[in-house]
Amino acid sequence: MSEPLLKLSGVHTHIEQYHILHGVDLVVPRGELTVLLGRNGAGKSTTLRTIMGLWRASAGSVQFDGRELAGMETPDIARRGIAYIPENMGIFAQLTVQEHLQLACRSGKPDAARLDWIFGIFPALKRFWHQPAGTLSGGQKQMVAIARAIIEPRRLILVDEPTKGLAPAIIDHLAEAFVQLKASATTILLVEQNFGFVARLGDSVAVMDGGVIVHSGRMADLAADQDLQTRLLGLSLAAHQ
Incomplete structure (x- = not known):
């Protein structure tokens, strides 16, 4: 496994009186x-919101490229x-x-070359360039x-359920976008319920239960082991592809 860019060690998060994360250890x-x-x-x-500083870790360490993020403000984390x-x-x-x-x-002002690259990934955005985003379909939104997140080069992108409610054709398009992002040396941490989607894209995988x-391990290993899938997730990937 390659050197981690992001590492969570013993992370706990409380939201008001609720204890949500109970010592998360995660390597990206x-x-x-x-x-x-x-x-x-x-x-x-x-977990994603804690990494981003939107909710504060009550204990533990969140290290990004060897530097501590826990306790930092969200704009500083983004920078x-x-x-x-x-x-x-x-x-909006x-x-x-x-x-x-x-x-x-x-x-x-977006960099022209970067914008052309994004239009290559999402040609529809060029057509809707001057259109209010509220008038777009779910897939277009x-x-x-995603384009907003990558309009400037990012080292890490945290993505929460990008395929939710989208048509299969749009999901295939998003898959290609993530392939191109990986090829640009962007690290991605993806939360997703579409198991067929992640089995195609994922390099490594972590499974959460009860806040830990x-x-x-490797995504390919989990995708090939239906017994392990059922034990960890209560279902197999094949049932949802």
Whole structure:
């Protein structure tokens, strides 16, 4: 396994009176797509939000490239080269596609070569460039959310359930986008319930249950072992492809 870019050690997170993460140990190898799996309520989204500083770890360490993130403010974490795409996409209905990408750039103006690369991944965004994002389909909004996250080079992208509610054709398009992101040396931590999708894309995998990591390894090994899938997740990948 390659050198980790992100490492969580003994991370606990409380949200008001609720203890959600109970000592998470997670390694995200550099340059890979790591899948975070688990049943609903296992703590997957809370893990992403804790990494991003949206919820504070009450104990433990979150190290990014050897430097501690726990206790840092979210804007400072983002400036380290980390982007976060939430499950709800965080789209502003009245802003155009252009305005979403401009706001995500420090200079306020996207780099032309970078923008052309994004249009190559998501050609539809060029067609809808001046259109309010609220008028777009769910798949098109997801394209905006991903494009906004990568309009400047990022070292790590945290993605929460990007295929939720999307048509199979759009999911295939998103898969190709993640392949291109990996090829650009971007590390990805992906929470996803579409097991066929992650089996195609994932390099490494971690499975959560009850706020802790209960399994970690190579995605190919988990995809090939239906007994392990059923034991960890209560179902097999084949049943959901």
